[in-house]
Amino acid sequence: MSGVGMEKTLEIAARVERFVREIVAPYEQDTRRDHHDCPTEELVADLKDKARAAGVLTPHILPDGSHLSQRETAIVLARTGLSPLGPLACNTAAPDEGNMYLLGKVGSPEIKKRFLEPLIQGRARSAFFMTEPAEDDGAGSDPSMMRTTCRPDGNHWVIDGRKAFITGAHGAQIGIVMAKAEQGACMFLVDLPDPAIRIERVPNTIDSSMPGGHAVVRIEGLRVPADQMLGNPGEGFTLAQVRLSPARLSHCMRWLGACIRANEIATDYANRRHAFGKLLIEHEGVGFQLADNLIDLKQAELMIDWCASVLDTGSLGVAESSMAKVAVSEALMRVADRCVQVMGGSGLTGDSIVEQVFREVRAFRIYDGPTEVHKWSLAKKVRRDWKAGQS
Template sequence: MTGIGMEAARALADKVEAFVRDVVAPYERDPRRDAHGGPGEDLILELRDKARAAGVLTPHILPDGSHLTQRETALVLAASGLSPLGPIACNTAAPDEGNMFLLGKVGSAAIRERFLTPLVAGRVRSCFFMTEPAAMQGAGSDPSMMITTCRRDGNHWLVNGHKCFSTGADGAGIGIVMARSEEPGTEGGACMFLVDLPDPAIRITHVPDTIDSSMPGGHCEVAIENLRIPADQMLGNAGEGFIYAQVRLAPARLSHCMRWLGACRRAHEIATDYANRRMGFGKLLIEHEGVGFMLAENMIDLKQAEVMIDWCADVLDAGNPGTVESSMTKVAVSEALMRIADRCVQVMGGTGVTDKTIVEQVFREIRAFRIYDGPTEVHKWSLAKKIRRDWRQSHAS
């Protein structure tokens, strides 16, 4: 990645930040929400029209189709994350941002033209069908357990199975489907396909209520029944789907960290303002050591999160797959941001658990983030296995 340079990236991030603070934040109490609390389609379209007019729609992808470096992206995505609505408005939200990255890296020219172009333009939303129901012992944190299958049928592939936690599937126009191949030579390997949505063969069976509410379309459960996909809508080659998933997941984990860093910066600002205005026991809350120390700890955790994000971004920009580094960063940043969000609620007391500010929403979103894209414990387990492998190699006779 060549990017635009850090100075230009900072200027772009400043532009995004001004847009999110001045234009997007006033919409945070807009009642146009879907049944699960996420922004409704009318609200999304209105915000994206404003972002397009302000020149900050999909700011991480340049007019020629190239992508900012990860280090540059960190500045821009953190700025978009200053409001829970910011990533949706600027078209930097999950799963679209990760899907755009993947299509730009792996998609054929025809796939990029048909599926990536409308995503970058903000005209449609997308979803990623990978996770499967625990009740069926399907793929979750362990993708090798995938039970959704695909088999060749002439010039098409036939897909059958079930998926869950398919974020944004309700209302999406594009889907990426992962399935385990039953074809000889690729048997057991995963395949990825691009599909137009809605499709009658992909049926939403349930949209659960969840702790978070920043993403449109809910976290859907779907049944896939005899879905016929033209062979030229396969992403890459048959049997290599797990490889492509890693192409997407390492940067996607980091992007989550970037966006939620912005949200926690804003929550910290709100808690700091509250503590500097609210009186208690004869003095401002900030002058009470218990409150002041919590805000001081927030400053430390915010800086540590920023440093981890920049370190992982540098690794990815250097061409390293970043699997280990992104796991370390996902754990460190999500746990640090959880501490920050929790302290912000605590500093604000009763006000912190109400909808008078976005602090309580940020707390809920960060709690979910500790699970999404791999729970903390799964990443630690993966890192522990690497420690074991490295030790064995270093002590091999």
């Protein structure tokens, strides 16, 4: 992936950072939230309008449709993450960002015009329907357990099943649905809402940055035209791999930005608050925590850049993205936790974003694969590589 070069990337990133800090951050106290404390569609639309006017909407995809390289994307997306509302405003949030990447890579011209363009323009939201309920013994971290089925019927496919933790399904206009046929996994594009896709419930979750929450969905008799399948029957998991590593890494990019901002807030607090006769920062127990934050933030940044450079070679980067996801999510969890600790009671309130960042990063350790699943996958690679070396 060639990208636009570092000079142009830094110019885009500077405009994004200025927009997020000056325009978006004041909206962090906006009361337009749903009963799950997620931003409402009205708030998101307002922020996107402001990003559009500022020329920073979907900044990682250029007007000619070309995409920044992964290393360049990392620089820009970290800036959008400086506020929990930043990715929503700039149209770089999950799952839309990963869905845009996938459709840009594998979508036909017709698919791109009908489904991709509205996403890039920020005029539609999307959802990725893969995870299934635990009570159904369905696909979670192990996609091979998928129970949602699809079968051909004339020039359509009919899909039946249940999905869980589908981010943004409530209120989305575009869906990518994974289902299993005789040939293997398949992937479909669908218009939403559809009466055959019914939201059973939207559970309360620890995070609250994504509109629509994380829904449990029932799919009954969903008819999808055959030309809305991505790829061919049985290619669903292969196509998912195209999306998987970049989307996993994008989470790292955005939450790095959020933790940079949380650390700024905690640092400012420690340099203003007095306790026991001196500033908090002058107490070793506080100063060392902020020093550790600098180390973890830099290591996270470098891990992201390394993994991005691997993806830019054209590699799927499965193992590399697993390593990055584990290292970055665990490092950022430490950073967010220290920020709360440094601020004491103030870090537990909604007076700043520190409390929310802590909750969001805790959720990040689960979605796109828990730490333990990635380590298990890497351990299997260690075994395979060792056996290959013995032959």
